[in-house]
Amino acid sequence: MTKNLWNLLNSTISIFMLLFLPSAVLAGDLYVQSIKARILSSPSLGSRIVVEANRGEVLKELEKEGNWFKVSYKESTGWVSRLLVGPKPPSGKVSVLEETEEKLEKGSRRRASAFATAAAARGLAEERARISDQLKVDYDGLEWMEKINISDEKAAMFIIKGVGK
Amino acid sequence: MNRLFKLISSILFLTFPVFYMTVSHASDDFRKRAPQVEETFTEDDDIRAEIVFGRELAARIIGKYGIYKNNDITQYVNMLGKGLSQYTNRPELEFRFAVLDTDSINAFAAPGGYIFITKGALKAIEDEAELAGVLAHEIAHVSERHIVKELDIKGKDESTVANIGRIIGGNTEFLRGVFTQMVDEAADILFEKGFKKQDEIDADRIATLIITTAGYDPSALSRYLKKISSDEKEGKTIGSTHPLFSERIEKIDTLLVDNNLAGKKYEIVKERFHENVRLR
Secondary structure, three states: OHHHHHHHHHHHHHHHHHHHHHHHHOOOEEEEOOOEEEEEOOOOOOOOEEEEEEOOOEEEEEEEEOOEEEEEEOOEEEEEEHHHEEOOOOOOOOOHHHHHHHHHHHOOOOOOOHHHHHHHHHHOHHHOOOOOOOOOOOHHHHHHHHOOOOOHHHHHHHHHHHHOO | OHHHHHHHHHHHHHHHHHHHHHHHHHHHHHHHHHHHHHHOOOOHHHHHHHHHHHHHHHHHHHHHHOEOOOHHHHHHHHHHHHHHHOOOOOOOOOOEEEEEOOOOEOEEEEOOOEEEEEHHHHHHOOOHHHHHHHHHHHHHHHHOOHHHHHHOOEOOOOOOOOEHHHHHHOOOHHHHHHHHHHHHHHHHHHHHHOOOHHHHHHHHHHHHHHHHHHOEOOOHHHHHHHHHHHHHHOOOOEOOOOOOHHHHHHHHHHHHHHOOOOOOOOEOOHHHHHHHOOOO
């Protein structure tokens, strides 16, 4: 009889825990946004590197402390900076320039958002007169800057080569 | 038997407030977090708004200083800057870098990934790690959306006054004027008022994370700031929008000590910097 009552007690507490605790401790997936994210042995930049995860890989959030998440990744557990991860998978590049060019060159081949269409109409060649009251505006210089085209991969390799890693 | 029932009731009575408080705390915590979730600009329209706004601001930065059209140096700065930008949580942005044609020592960031460093700053820099530190600081202003948050730039939220989507889409002189005013306000932050002190300190902290993760000397930004703050004392022209040198240096140095990074030897990549940047 006593045993049954203890079982009842345990079941009651378990039901409470099932009902209420998940909302307090439920942790989500974190996706690596940076090209690589170091998972460190403690929430400190200089601590030992446990493992490195690549962009797009999923880390399981275990807890949060300041700017750091404690995560599990494959067989390892460690700390990752909140600045390198996000709650959604990393997205591809967003560019207003490509949509603008596509629209200007080929018409509205695909449905651009109202925003992009408006940006296209206002953004480049047609609106040069839209000059600030106070400041000079240099779109030629801007376009010179935007013509430089370096891939993420090439730039990443450049850094790795420079620091010798 | 009765005692056991009393025991059960007592435990439930005593534990319920704890559970209640836990749940209540979790809800409070969620409420605190909820606005932050709303503030994250993950929707494409918000990102487009950020880029379109940043382009306009970039055109004003170039308008003020002029662009230094040296292909080799610009390629080098882009290679380094784009590499560093991949150590942030903004893979959706195409970061772009250019050198401004002025001997004043400064660097600027416009939303959407438009980053500038002056010729004067490049002359003051002594190695690639220092350049990485300066660029990473500007990248951090973009990745943390400091101007975007300051001016509440969004692409789709109808409730915000600064609804860039509506402003850009609206084809009236009034809305064009609003847009121009907003960009001018952002230019005022860059050229006159400066970022909030906390934004500068956060950008230094994130820059240190970026360069350390990429493999560069974590103290490089602090070294650069110490150098230009002493240049300032000697009367050289330093841009007025990055004040608080002593406080920033102190915060970075504390960060390095706290993270066990002080005094360790890391890559500074001096040779490659001087091969690519020949301005003296």
